[in-house]
Amino acid sequence: MKTRENKLIYIILILFYLIIFLPKPIQLLLFAATAITYAATGRKKREKDKFVEIQFLYLTIYLFSICVNMVSGEHETSRIFAAINTFVIDCVAIIMYIYFKNSTDIDERIVEKTSFLNISIINILAILSKTITAVNGIDIHGHTISGEDWIDGVQTSRFYGFMDYSNLVIFAVMFFFPYAVKYVRNKFSKILLCILTLYAVDLTNSRSGLVLTSILIVIYILFCEDKSIWKFINRNKVPFGILSAVILIFTLIVFHDSINNIIQRMLNERNGSNGMRMYIYSSSMNKMLNDSPFFGIGIKDLNLDGYPYGSHSSYIGAFYKTGLIGGIIYLISMLIMDYNIALKRSADNYDLIKKIALVFCTIMMIVEDIDGANWTICIFFIYCGIYLNTADRKVAI
Numbered sequence: 001m002k003t004r005e006n007k008l009i010y011i012i013l014i015l016f017y018l019i020i021f022l023p024k025p026i027q028l029l030l031f032a033a034t035a036i037t038y039a040a041t042g043r044k045k046r047e048k049d050k051f052v053e054i055q056f057l058y059l060t061i062y063l064f065s066i067c068v069n070m071v072s073g074e075h076e077t078s079r080i081f082a083a084i085n086t087f088v089i090d091c092v093a094i095i096m097y098i099y100f101k102n103s104t105d106i107d108e109r110i111v112e113k114t115s116f117l118n119i120s121i122i123n124i125l126a127i128l129s130k131t132i133t134a135v136n137g138i139d140i141h142g143h144t145i146s147g148e149d150w151i152d153g154v155q156t157s158r159f160y161g162f163m164d165y166s167n168l169v170i171f172a173v174m175f176f177f178p179y180a181v182k183y184v185r186n187k188f189s190k191i192l193l194c195i196l197t198l199y200a201v202d203l204t205n206s207r208s209g210l211v212l213t214s215i216l217i218v219i220y221i222l223f224c225e226d227k228s229i230w231k232f233i234n235r236n237k238v239p240f241g242i243l244s245a246v247i248l249i250f251t252l253i254v255f256h257d258s259i260n261n262i263i264q265r266m267l268n269e270r271n272g273s274n275g276m277r278m279y280i281y282s283s284s285m286n287k288m289l290n291d292s293p294f295f296g297i298g299i300k301d302l303n304l305d306g307y308p309y310g311s312h313s314s315y316i317g318a319f320y321k322t323g324l325i326g327g328i329i330y331l332i333s334m335l336i337m338d339y340n341i342a343l344k345r346s347a348d349n350y351d352l353i354k355k356i357a358l359v360f361c362t363i364m365m366i367v368e369d370i371d372g373a374n375w376t377i378c379i380f381f382i383y384c385g386i387y388l389n390t391a392d393r394k395v396a397i
Contacts, residue, residue: 009038009105012096012378013114017121019375020163021141027374028085028092035092038099047102051340054333055094058318061326062087065298075299079308083299083321089374093381100385108390112183115176119197122172125161126200146203159203167368170209171376173201174216174361175383178354181220194221208367212360220353276305277312277367284309284320296323311372314365334362337384344391354387 012019012034019027066083069075100106128135129146136146136157143162158166177197184190194217201213280303287309288296298321300308310320315334319327341355361370361380371377 007107007110009099009103010110010114012375012382013111013118016114016118016375016379017162020373021143023141024085024374028089031089031092031096031374031378035095035099039095049098049101051333051336052094052098054329054336055090058322058326058329058333059087059090059094061295061322061329062090062298065292065296065322065326067298068295069292069298073297073299075301079299079301082308085374086300086321086371089371089377093371093377096378097381097385100382101388102385103389106386106389108179108386109183111386112179115179116183119173119176119180119193122161122169122176123193123196123200126159126196126203129157129159129203156205157203158205159200161200164373166204167206167209167364168373168376169204170201170206170213170364171361171368171370171380173197173209173213174357174364175379177213177216178220178350178357181224181353182350187225190225191221208364212363216353216357216360219356223352224349276307279305280307280309280312281316284311284316288320288323292323294323294325296321296326298322311369313367314370317369317371334365338362340388341384344388347391351387351391355391358384358387 007014012031019030022030066080066087070080125145136144138145140162143164144160145162146157146159147166148157159169160166161169161172163169163172177193181190181193184193198210198213198217201209204210283303291297296319297309300310300317300320303309310317315327315331318330322330338359341358344351344355346352346355358380369376370380
């Protein structure tokens with residue numbers, strides 16, 4: 001079904017760079033309306049999914065925690081609405097995942113084209129932020145191309161790409177890059193896309209994002225463009241795995257001091273940021289353990305420094321919101337997602353970077369909220385669903 005109706009199911013991806021400017025309540029309404037449309041229409045396969053079942057268990061505990069804490073605790077009205085927004089968008093994201101995982105109408109070429117469009121916009125904005133100073137002063141409903149940053153006491157800038165905060169650029173790259181690079185046919189253009197994408201990520205000053213994106217692009221260059229390497233590894237998985245492990249151990253032993261210095265320099269690059277994160281993490285866990293260890297606090301109140309408890313980490317946030325029970329269930333659900341993605345049979349050699357990028361998103365969730373912006377968790381689950389759906393097509397490599 002290659003019709004206009006088919007293309008409408010990708011409306012969230014097509015309008016991505018308009019949606020990010022919308023206020024959270026408007027985004028919520030848009031995503032909810034889209035999810036309802038997905039649920040009511042389309043030809044779908046019917047399959048059981050452990051990830052969905054466990055996520056709904058987590059969301060049930062989350063809803064229970066919100067309701068109990070609304071009645072028993074004292075919370076600012078804005079924080080209650082924020083909790084309701086997060087709960088609803090989490091449910092919406094699951095519906096989107098179910099639709100795209102089970103739909104029989106997925107057209108990967110449309111996904112590739114829209115992904116290329118979106119990552120091209122990110123890369124163009126990154127270049128503009130460094131070549132035309134005036135564009136950094138543009139403010140659209142609180143969204144700017146770049147913002148102020150401090151590294152080792154020196155003032156610098158940090159690329160936002162009109163998103164709410166810089167680490168969202170990393171999530172967007174992980175979503176779009178694997179499909180965008182497949183869409184590009186010319187080899188030179190592919191390499192140029194890699195360079196520009198890595199440049200945009202570097203401008204975000206995200207240490208974890210730069211490491212993960214660099215690894216993703218290196219893997220793409222080594223294995224995805226040269227099919228002979230990919231075929232050789234596929235035929236010699238066991239010896240290649242052993243050799244890789246030996247090389248890794250040898251590198252860690254011989255270059256231990258150099259590697260340690262690099263890691264320490266990266267960790268100490270922003271002492272203030274690191275300290276604030278550690279404070280948020282520890283205070284969030286302590287508050288949850290002291291006030292409601294089993295089912296959590298549900299509502300992310302602001303701490304004394306004005307930051308929400310349970311923020312800056314999806315996993316710490318899950319424990320804060322739903323306690324030890326809900327937090328463990330959430331961790332299990334994400335491990336199941338990673339397991340499903342990692343073990344899914346690849347349709348082609350590009351599937352390697354698609355699955356790695358999605359797993360890298362779950363690693364980024366250690367230091368960032370996947371539901372901090374409404375669009376992030378929705379698009380993440382859309383791409384998870386698309387990959388698990390389309391990877392089922394057995395294409396010879």
